[in-house]
Amino acid sequence: MRAVQCKDYTPTNSYESVLTVQDSVPTPNVHTDTPPAGFRNPMLVRVLSVALAPGDVRAMSGATRELQGPPSFPYTPGGDVCGVVVTMPGEMKNKKGETWKFDVGDRIAARFVNKPMGMLGEYALVSPDVCDKVPEGVSNDGAAALVSSGTVAVIISDYIRQGDRVLIFGAGGGVGSHLCQAVRLNGASYVVGVGKDPERLTSKPLSCDKALNYMHDDAYSVEEWQNKPFDVVIDLVGGVWPTLLKQRGQQQSIVKPSNQGGRYLTTTPDKAIFEGRSMWALLKVFLFPALWRATYTRIGLFSRSSLPKYSYVIGLPGSSEIVTRTLSLAAEGKIVPCIDDSGPFPLTTEGVRDAFRLQASRHPKGKVVVKVSEK
Template sequence: MIQSMTSTQEHASKKTMKAVQGKELGDIDEMLTVEDHVPFPNLGDLPAKKKRTKMIIQTKAVALACGDCRVLSGLTRELQGPPSFPYIPGGDCAGIVLEIPRDATDNDDAFPFQVGDRVAARFVEAPRGALAEYAVVDTRVCEKIPDNISFEEGAVLASVSPATLLGERIQEGERVLVLGAGGGVGSHTCQVMRKQGAAYLVGVSKNFDRLLQPPLNYDRAIDYTKQDPFSLKEYKDNPFDTVVDLAGGSWLRLIQDYNDKEKSIVKPASQGGRFLTLTPDKAIFEAHSVWAVMKPFLFIPIWRAIKSRLWGRRRLPKYTFAFSLDNDRNHLTRTMEMAQYGTLKACIDPRGPFPFSTEGVRKAFRLQETRHPKSTYTKKQPSSTNSKSSTGSTHSQQHKNGFVRMKDLTIEEQDKITKKWHSLADPSASLEVRRYQVLLAARLHARCQEPTVRKAMNALREAMPEGVSVETMAAVDAEVLANCISNLQFYNVKARQVVKAAQEIQSRFQGKVPEDEFSLSQITGIGKCFADLLAFVNTRKKHEEAALDS
């Protein structure tokens, strides 16, 4: 159920709200929680130049995209990271207009919204600020939602509105191959292509059965885990006019065929063949400088565009990096119009909607992180209490913030979680050093298997003959640490957080790992759920050691 809109009188006196809080950048389950008493947005805090295009909405639905996970991961921290912490993630949303700038008038063409309008908005500067009861949105990429479109559909349509710009590039009668056809953009761009008059659409996806069903209605679906679309003889004999790559990396395959003098499944540029993409070769990329972004998004695309239009035009299709995040309302307006008249139907992942709770938000992010969603979104509704935990144990009940507390687990469940961490600590070290190594092992273990973490811990011991302790980790350079643990997922993020956490333990806790949950939760990289686990591990281990000593 969607929460009712706050009245204007309530809004005027409201100072805090419920919102998702990203404590830092890193693991989904450690960093994301839904909190009360988060500061309410205020248009007065914005710079004067920005106020004119901003308004506050009561959020009803939020659609997640790959950028939301990328920001949280820290892979593009210096470029897309929030200016401060905690931050509110999420960028594409729908809701009801609650407040507009004081100088806005109904006749002002630059501000065509009024309080009470149902609207959908896409992010502009960075994907953040939407996963809250109230959000500031930019009117330049905002549009009214037609009466026959729900808030959930509106949020999804705003998120995938680049599909409109991409789909409108297709010409009548073209034969098109879409790679990554089952995702959010792929599920909608095919509908726009059909409206444009595409004669034959082939989609490539792991979930290929869905591509043949309404509203996608591809003419053929290929499961890339069973068939290689680039090697199919029927398409080499009758090549496509256009290849649309939404998955990343397909141009490299075309180059391989080009170098091997193999027949291609797409026409060359000299015959009108085209290659359109929205993503670099690696869809999950890491960039910490302007150069790191310019290389895959500017220099490589320019080189490929030149090559495919000049000396490679007789063998390669015309390469275009079809950047589709225009900062204007026109494409969103066309998207809503197509949805209003039934030409475009919003595709919402059947595994949703996800509730506006800690566990609901984490589930939505985890699904988006797999890169196999079908327009996932988080629905705004009251969080449910007393729900069963995901462990499946009848003894394990969820905490009110959505995580399972260690004290509510059985002994067997506790041992399963904590035994692997203790096994990675040095048994010959002092109690304080072992306690820190347990914390370190637990932090490195996020999104990784035990053998991988063991290898990283061994690499640290080899690189630090003086021992792995709070003192040595606080003094080490984050880049050096990252090289030691480069076999782990998110190793750069983890390295920075580990160094910062060690420095905080030194300065705030006299070099000793705190034992209580609250103090642990204040350390960089340690969320509330993680703090609960570690506090319980340390307390229980201390009691066991005391019993042995006696």
């Protein structure tokens, strides 16, 4: 089959030296291939579209090679996919003992499990436990974007309450573009996006009430928000919490403290680009800081009166529930898939390299999508 091949790690994003599209890559086989890590019972799909994510770039960089690296080189990158079922799993029931609700010929969207790899080819093995049928009216590219970032946005939006004033840092990216829409569904009354393109953030479908260009404006110093602070600050880029700590006591905060219902939600450590070469290293990046911050913003008297309640929103459920919810919202027109205007990129060597360059820049406007096949 035709597929992307990565022949080595590329910590400097030099995709010219490692990333190519080859025409003679072995087609995956449900019956004879060893299932990918974490797959209980894989099925084969003919790939239509693949959405890239930060994890794809991180895995290729080698920053998390001991935990998310490929078993060998070359390997096929890409983790979130829309495709057509070719071969059903060997077992006819899922882990709950239920018969699969899809069949050969169905168009499905699936997110990756454990390692973001294996999808950027004409065929791929996916986990049936974390996928669902794509409703009519949702495009192939849109379905890939939704299963990749829309699902994360829907999970974060569950933390929003009726009437909340919400500030989103990184509002123009893959998760952010869908989150601007999703927070409205749970009743956000006022939504502000911080990104590189304020005009896009205030236009449909993102429809923020106001937007700031982080390259020119300082969201922390806006007098309007100091006088009427936000209920929720969402950090999708990293670095917002250290700034709130630094400014505590120096100026009026733009977010309510914990004892007034203020919340801080994030999906990323303070530095979005990090290395995790062991489980202990990842615990120091993700778990320990989050546990400490969550604790002292909930029980510390001074912290509760000066900082919002800290929550690290991480991890997707090992089931299809969130995929089903997200695709249903798109079918109902409540969330519109957002794809960067540069794409979708073709399944060519230059097309895939361009897609990874855009993803690695951390400045895509929506999702970066590679189109593998029209239908």
